[in-house]
Amino acid sequence: MQSLLALGLLLLLRLDGGVAVAAEDGRFAYQGFAAANLTLDGVAAVTPNGLLLLTDTEYQTTGHAFHPAPLRFLESSTTTTNSAAAMARSFSVSFVFAIRSRYDGLTSYGLAFVVAPTSNLSAAESGRYLGLLNGTNGTASDPILAVELDTIMDVEFRDINSNHVGIDVNSLISRQAKQAGYYSDENGAFQELRLNSRQPMQVWVDYDAQVRRLNVTLAPVQLPKPKIPLLSELIDLSLIMADKMYVGFSASGGWGVGTHHYVLGWSFSLDGPAPPLDFSKLPVLPRLGPKPQSKILDVVLPLAATLLVIAMLAAIFFFLWHRRRFAEVREDWEDEFGPHRFAYKDLFHATEGFSGMNLLGVGGFGRVYRGVLYASNLEVAVKRVSHDSKQGIREFIAEVVSIGRLRHRNLAQLLGYCRRKGELLLVYEYMENGSLDKYLYNKNKPALHLSERYRIIRDVASSLLYLHEEWEQIVIHRDIKASNVLLDSRMIGRLGDFGLARLYDHGTVTTTTHVVGTMGYLAPELIRTGKATPLTDVFAFGVFLLEVACGRRPIGSSKDITQVVLVDWVLEHHRSGSILDAVDPCLMGNFNTEEASILLKLGLLCAYPSPTGRPSMRKVMQYLDRDQSIPDLSPTYASYSTIAMMQNEGFDSYIMSCPPSNTSISIVPVESSVEIPQEGR
Template identity: 85%
Template sequence: SQSLLALGLLLLLSLSLDGEVALAAEDGEFAYQGFATANLTLDGLATVMPNGLLLLTDTESSNTGHAFHPAPLQFLLESSTTTTSSTTMARSFSTTFVFAISSRYDGLTSYGLAFVVAPTSNLSTANGGRYMGLLNATNGTASHRILAVELDTIMDVAFRDIDSNHVGIDVNSLVSRQAKPAGYYSNENGAFQDLRLNSRKPMQVWVDYDAQARRINVTLAPVQVPKPRNPLLSEVIDLSTVMVDEMYVGFSASSGTPGDNHHSVLGWSFSFDGPAPALDFFKLPALPRLGPKPRSKILDVVLPPATVSLVIAVLAAVFFFLWHRRRFAEVREDWEDEFGPHRFAYKDLFHATEGFSGRNLLGVGGFGRVYRGLLSAFNLEVAVKRVSHDSKQGLREFIAEVVSIGRLQHRNLARLLGYCRRKGELLLVYEYMENGSLDKYLHTQNKPALHWPERFRIIKGVASSLLYLHEEWEQIVIHRDIKASNVLLDSQMNGRLGDFGLARLYDHVTVSKTTHVVGTMGYLALELIRTGKATPLTDVFAFGVFILEVACGRRPINSSKDITELVLVDWVLEHHRNGSILDVVDPRLMGNFNTEEGTLLLKLGLLCSYPSANARPSMRKVMQYLNRDQSIPDLSAYMSYNRIAMMQNEGFDSYVMSYPSSNTNICVVSGESSVSILEEGR
């Protein structure tokens, strides 16, 4: 009987404890002193380390990470307004957490992390990078209810960020309702103390919402500093218009270039209708060391009295320090602070390329030399382009463009990772492509001929990247130098369009009375030569010539004495009119190609390179043709370049239609140019 009584008591105690846990979960109060035993909902890069540290992103990947409390919380309550009606009201809540943003590479950061309240814990449709895993380019509207407190380490002009080290309150958008530089107000004298979010040091954040006052306060302070009395941010918000009945609470973070950052959360607590439970700093997990190694203790040894040898050693050390600093000296101005995350140290690029050794030289172009390098801190292979620049005019705008282009993300674009400036030199850092440029496979004898499926896939990939540049990114981007040598091949022989930005730098140093046309002869549209103004349709023209170059294995302008083969477009057109268009396909294929695809590409190349700009298709149309969603129109009215030139000489300039007016929000960038045409301003 005693054993039965004991069993009954244990069962009663168990039921009682289960009720308390359920009540606590329903009430929404919890505290995590580390996350080793927490049952969080994780996705993306998020993981819990063995010591209980919540790691939202790592230093090996570029993606997003999310971590949410597993159960939704009741954020809305009904309140009676009259005896016959009621309304919903958001509940007061309070949360606090300790976070750290750490990088193994000091000075290189990437985006940040955010505390988020959302109607779902599944944010798989959100973009990484600048969107921090919260929203994307299409769902940042008020219909998607979301509250976030962002700890942002990137300045993004599109989101009206105030700087690259700020805290912001976001409601249904990544444009903060209010934002301030990271820091806190001292309880002793009320003075503002700056904090650097990516300092590798843990910091604590408090987020408090007062439902009666309809006000949200955000407070930031270093770990073990008492909560400041004055919040960093205070904003009036009626969260009853933002929340739904049940919402999930958690964290989101996004990294950029692999190796950028650890985004970590050490502890977290939450409560409705009262202050969140305090966190015990001594129970929080330790951060991994990612920064430079600690200073050697040899320096702490007490030395004997000064001797001659010591003086010599000190002088040698000073000399070495000054020599080392001069050797790796950089040009850095105040306005570059906002671009800091995209700036590489010259010393790291020097070591990555083995001192820009000749054995690492990949190629030489009109703007400078390109070297292969390995950034050991990231285990990342890069291509470093050294460009000479003597002018300060427009350089700030050019660097802004470089950073902007660095945000482009498409599988068929060679990514521009960042830059460095040293004396009269600009260094651009790109993704490294294992198989080099496409032109070597088309026009050199020591490379194997590309198979037809590879050629078709490369053309389709470049077309997809141009559609992204022209229509799918936040600005219209005009490349201005599409050609085989600017298409790089990755390890899978996929085409990546590269070499952005360099001709724009050349634009900045030209005199104002000069019309500057940048590009490569054979790829230049007639209206571009006449007006000097690049448009998406001038890119389409160059792409058409590029299609013919890849399909035929011939350069746009051949050195043959046969006048019919001098201009590739006219040569293909003549065969088209004679019914022998497939005869122009690269003879190295020995007839091993898909005739239907061959006819499609050759006709599309002629259509895209049509002399009249208005007759060329957009890149969206081009993709529809390549996907066979539409048929290519008849080319019977196509007029050759020789005929156009004759009509111009006879005074019929108007026959060549002017290019259409373009969107005013255009970012014109370009790659390394083989030739520049300068005409005196008219």
């Protein structure tokens, strides 16, 4: 009799809890989790009234909850048994969640719906990684799909704000993300929702295998599913999913702010809509705050004391957080450079937290962001590079400040610097039209006429004459290339990026023996001796000149996939009497032949393999201004590759092994690049 009663009670609990499981056909619904047999780890638990609690108030915690059995997400083609032909199945998910903390609007991180090949995510980290990945595995090697509900903005993961919904595939950098909210069915207007509002909300995740589209919809609880999804992404999950995958939830905490991540109900279905959730059967969220007291003083006094303590702790926390967030590296020797030093906080706010929306470009030396300094309303470009404070940083900063005193209409002004942890930030004058290389290689940009290119080349030549001969010291740029030539609002060429520049006094000789620069622009003697001189800049300028005139990279690939050195290619055209055929085909023959001839011949002259055969920048200006005629090239002008092989044993095989790109072989500010051994050393 007792066993029959126990069996009946168990059946009632299952019916009352609203749990329906059918793992075989991939369809289930949890109307609360009191009787659910979920796979839990971390701090995840089911509360006595049936709430799924993923994280509690502990610091740096994670919680995972998965449906116990894997589901088959792929179905093989009926025409072949090849696994590559397997197609992802349609699926539908619906769940109700709530994010709550003791402090309204202040929570730590968020939660995510997850589809993964395993239910064991114990190696994942808490905090910013949402319990999905970790710092050494920032991109998943196994297939993983997640819909994140994130309440913290992380610049590294390119989060758009601290209240967003994102679709993640094998990475915490979302393929698509939007502000949390929904589109009204009445007028289509967007209604913002705050994920950490403490109120329950419902999420729908639907994948249509026929059109390969994943939709994510969010709405307040008990509101009908909006017709317009919040996120809609075209994605072929056949290329991502494994045959069998687990479905569930992950959440993490990271700050000292106690946060509870709850799931109240959850339904799922393969090849059809998820079963609707019955809100009358969902468990109730716990009460926030103390229970009502009969006496007013019993409520007011403890509450006032609690609020006071909270306010003090919050103030201390905010102070420490703010101080750590904007911490900089400052040493006594930097006092003399004070006027040239920017506060990290000012640069952070100017670039909106180094937002991906303000990213101008990514190069071998770091990322460049557009910003506006609030105090002066000045537009700037901020380059973020890494540095080792133990290796010559004092000398480098001194040179940065010296370079900041350069004044020429064809130089991009270096305004100053900032140091923070292992990072160096260089602040430049912002150029509205970006870098010249985009007008040479980006099909979306209009092709520049040859006369415009001629003028820009002359602008760069004028700046190099100033650097080499007219300033109080000799400045060797060491990285002249199209991507380092910037164009202002009037399309005037400005030479920028002095991260590799070196200074020395007139009448002295440079002592540097490190090879730095960009492959394809390096003079042969620089590879052999490691010593940069104004003539190595002239060589790089010659290659740059040919690059602009021909619209080709210094090292490119031919149709038979062999690598072609631009200088040699133009030299062959010159010897065959067809040098004008080397002009950028985008110009379609519509150019001034005299200007084209000057640029191509001058490029070969400046890129002469022997430094004694190259002109100074003053001579270059005279040739460009047509005050003098360019001398004929010597019949003994050997190809770049031939001279390189003669002067530098093994150099030819080295250059031919390099990829046809603008890959730099050193990073700033420390010359940690290839060092060439010298005889007698």
